[in-house]
Amino acid sequence: MDSIGNVLKQLGGSRIHQRTEDLKAKILNEPDVRQLRLRHPELTEQELIRNMSRLYEYMKEKRHCAECPGLDKCPNDFQGHYTKLSVDEVGGQLRIRDHKTPCNLQLAHERDKLISSRIRSFYVDERALIEGYDEVEIMLKDPARSPAVNRIFRYINETKAAGLPTKGLYLEGPFGTGKTFLMCYLLHELAKEGHSGVIVYMPDFVEDVKSMIQDGDRLRDTVEMMKETDLLIFDDIGAENMGPWVRDHVLGSILNHRMNRKPTFYTSNYSLSALEKHLSFTNKDGEEAYKGERLMNRVSPFVEVVRVLGENKRG
Secondary structure (H helix, E strand, C coil): CCCHHHHHHCCCCCHHHHHHHHHHHHHHCCHHHHHHHHHCCCCCHHHHHHCHHHHHHHHHHHHHHHCCCCHHHCCCCCCCEEEEEEEEEECCEEEEEEEEEECHHHHHHHHHHHHHHCEEEECCCHHHHHCHHHHHHHHHCCCCCHHHHHHHHHHHHHHHHHCCCCCEEEEECCCCCCHHHHHHHHHHHHHHCCCCEEEEEHHHHHHHHHHHCCCHHHHHHHHHHHHHCCEEEEECCCCCCCCHHHHHHHHHHHHHHHCCCCCEEEEECCCHHHHHHHHHEECCCEECHHHHHHHHCCCHHHEEEEECCCCCCCC
């Protein structure tokens, strides 16, 4: 960006003196500069002139902010920041200081980055995390889906008021009714409160676990993360093709650790009873009803079932 020196150099020759005086008068009559002088009448003309470049930079950045083109296109030297002026006393003399201060857009960007750092997503479409707010607003206007939305709102507000409960939610309903969007919304809202969260798309996770068996460290770290995160969401449980080892030693281990400690959430096209039947059967061992029942004893008592109804919006 042009400095005051560059501006004056471009004028050339005999016009420099007059333009210097005009620019000085314009800067000194800037409302915020005048306020600075009113707050500190002891500021000398010499000190103001000595800091003319600093005052010019302040005036230029203020103009940019008034015509803000957005954070990505911010023309200020320190993107997303503007200059604030203050007066300090150094060695018995007043000195004008400038401070680079983040604007509201920059602060919002930093908050979003902090919130995002608390959320881990495994195989879930990023659009669900990004578009959750808009989708929830649409769902709230749909009579078939609004009861589920309001239950999510209550859960968020109750958690904000009383802290993290040990019981989660089980969103059950047909395809395309917005269950994943609701869970992403809940995750994002509670991340604002400082809670960490993980959302896992079950069909892809189960397939990936099979490859992780050859990488013990990666599998151990992934399982440990899911055990310890504040909020854990298993998205589309029941759609996976789960083997007995994954069911009993991975999913079972995670749920056994979390029950009565931290809430686990689920989205599914299955009811709890239908999910139990699904988890009782594996391609390798066929039907093992007691193992499905054993796993569901770590699910059913620790969730509230919420029906998510409505039309399939994917169609």
